[in-house]
Amino acid sequence: MEEQITYINVRSLLSFCCVLEDFHDPALNINSYFEKPNGHPESLCWSAVWTARADMAAVAKAMSxxxxxxxxxxxxSVKADNLSRARGLVKEAAGRGSQLVLLPECFNSPYGTGFFSQYAERIPGESTQLLSETAKENQVYLVGGSIPEEDGGKLYNSCTVFGPDGELILKHRKIHLFDIDVPGKIRFQESETLTPGDRLSTFQTRCQLLVYPGAFNMTTGPAHWELLQRARALDNQLYVATASPARDEASSYVAWGHSSVVNPWGEVISKAGPEEAVIYADVDLQYLADIRQQIPVTAQRRDDLYAVTSLPGAAS
Known part of the structure; x- marks a missing residue:
């Protein structure tokens, strides 16, 4: 469940980060994080940052x-059905003018430690081939949620991102595995079956959108899901989008649902219920720039008191 980050230079469309959950740390300010190559805040709880450059002012001017x-x-439980429906819903989203489409965590597989080995694939494989074809067919940037990946006898929770040309832009293996044990409510341990990823991919940039494929449950969902999204949007003065699987009360792990988009003012501007759905939001980069000008959080950073430190061995 809770972790992942991505950016794509959408050819002057935007800078964005895709975070495969783990957005629990209020001390992490993404705007500070992206100011130095291979920057790494001490309290980093997110798994990775994938990004390239896009000047915010130029982007806002070219396409606000x-x-x-x-x-x-x-x-x-039927992988072929999951893939087919995902393909159809991405097509539906593209038909309504979407340029960026986000799928949920474990979109091809039931979410549970007992399913990961059964549904695991190599990358490239069946599911990523479908993502590539779907992105190209619909001319969209596609954040492929995540799938269970098998490599060298180990299992990973991996997110892939594809461009409108169908090419794989990035792959990330979830670093911070989700373990929870709340007596009388829920016990779930990703670490019992999955292996954490072992590297961060970082580039120098700023960020305007955080994207989280995540599968919060019926314990953490009502308590934390929206709260964390709004907090991260406010902390970093950017848009936050979260993609959950739809809720299935009959499954062994019941997802919360309520996929959402939050704007830089911390307002929820689009939200699903618990059932299968596609939600939409128009991301306004000029509005984001205005917010950052009105409340200049990053300009008030105190480099004399604290600093973003580099992470040895991070990918560049």
Whole structure:
């Protein structure tokens, strides 16, 4: 469940980060983080940063708005059905003008430690081939949620991102595995079956959108899901989009649902219910720039008191 970050230079469309969950740390300010190559805050809880450059002012001038779609997929035990429905919903989203589409965590597989080995694939493989074809067919940037990946006898929770040409832009293996044990409510341990990723991918940039494929449950969902999204949007003065699987009360792990998009003012501007749905939001980069000008958080950074430190061995 809770972790992942991505950016793509959408050819002057935007800078964005895709975070495969783990957005619990209020001390981490993304704007500070991206100011230095290989920067790494001490309290970093997110798994990775994938990004390239895009000047915010130039982007806002060239294209001040773009449409984002979040697919809240009802995931079943039949992988072929999951892939087929995901493909159809991405097509639907593209038909409504979306340039960036987000799928949920474990979109091709039930979410659970007992399923990861059964549904695991190599990358490239069946699911990533479908993502590549779907991105190209619909001319969209596609954040492929995540899938269970097998490599060298180990299992990973991996997110892939594809461009409108169908090419793989990035792959990230979830670093911070989700373990929870709340007596009388829920016990779930990703670490019992999955292996954490072992590297961060970082580039120098600023960020305007955080994207989280995540599968919060019926304990953490009502308590933390929206709260964390709004907090991260406010901390960093950017848009936050989260993609959950749809809720299935009959599954062994019941997802919360309620995929959402939050604006830089901390307002929820689009939100799904618990059922399968596609939600949309128009991301306004000029509005984001205005917010950052009105409340100049990054300009008030105190480099004389603290600093972003480098992470040895981070990918560049």
């Amino acid at each position: 708005k773009f449409r984002l779609a979040v697919v809240q997929l009802h995931v079943t």
